[in-house]
């Protein structure tokens with residue numbers, strides 16, 4: 261494939277003429293440039309080590325496929341000033357309405373260029389065309405990860421308090437407790453009750469929906485996509501053995517939140533790949549709410565904080581006495597149950613934890 265003249269032998273490509281070289285050259289440049297813009301944002305704008313690494317994988321894959329084409333004839337065929345397309349430029353190409361618009365435009369540029377490379381490579385070598393196709397598929401997954409991370413980072417405040425509650429003794433006391441948490445401006449309330457029958461659980465979810473509607477407090481249901489859908493919850497939280505992110509989304513529809521529990525750095529990375537909106541990271545400390553045999557502890561929090569910018573909530577035994585250890589490793593979002601639900605003054609505990617997270621160490 262490196263000799264354009266030979267390509268015309270044996271009836272392989274119909275033409276490896278100058279127009280084909282020009283197309284390959286232009287599309288290769290477009291793909292690399294689009295990818296670089298996205299990588300720069302993720303690297304310098306987001307400081308996201310994991311996404312930067314994932315994007316690098318595509319860049320290397322693209323580079324090694326492009327190496328199958330000789331560079332010299334591609335560059336020789338270049339005729340930037342004779343390219344009719346350079347003078348046909350829409351006004352929209354000169355402005356971007358924000359980061360999301362900028363990223364979307366560059367993912368589109370990348371994908372269109374990869375498609376063009378793929379189609380034109382079919383005239384030359386099917387295997388090379390297939391390699392561009394694989395790159396295009398990879399770019400779709402990367403777009404999902406990057407766009408979800410960027411949107412989710414804006415959705416949850418940098419300092420967030422997430423409270424898990426059960427259904428309580430009765431509907432009235434449940435509603436009163438929820439009102440206390442909403443007044444304390446907790447950022448998320450998760451209804452997690454493994455004992456209630458479905459109808460009672462749904463009634464609690466509906467009551468939670470009523471109290472949180474129109475407030476800054478988001479409502480999440482633990483495990484149950486079906487009840488989340490019926491009650492109009494903002495989202496669902498799932499564990500490693502429950503429905504997958506895409507399965508939950510297929511039940512809830514677009515625009516809802518899906519959180520995933522993670523207990524290792526690999527699970528956290530996979531949750532980003534799967535397009536989760538946030539992750540729970542734990543267990544951090546021994547918990548009175550749930551029994552665990554192993555504790556990844558603050559070391560896992562540190563690892564996640566060091567490479568992932570998708571919102572991550574530290575969970576497991578967190579209370580005002582140990583929350584500084586969480587903040588110290590760079591996590592400023594926490595999910596708590598017992599320390600708030602058993603407190604004499606839940607609002608004061610929420611406030612104490614918020615203060616500690618706000619004044620904690622840098623880079624959450």
Ligand SMILES: Cc1ncc(COP(=O)(O)OP(=O)(O)O)c(N)n1
Pocket residue numbers: 422424450452482483497498499500502519520521522539540541550573575595
């Ligand atoms: C915010 C948050 N993080 C982790 C969990 C735990 O979910 P899971 O592992 O599915 O365990 P159960 O809660 O279902 O017992 C969570 N609920 N919320």
Ligand SMILES: Cc1nc(C(=O)O)sc1CCOP(=O)(O)O
Pocket residue numbers: 424521522540541542543544546547548549550575576577578595596597598599
């Ligand atoms: C339900 C749950 N999941 C965890 C995990 O690590 O996945 S820790 C946990 C219990 C959270 O309650 P508390 O704040 O009372 O410890």
Ligand SMILES: [Mg+2]
Pocket residue numbers: 482483497498499502
């Ligand atoms: Mg679960």
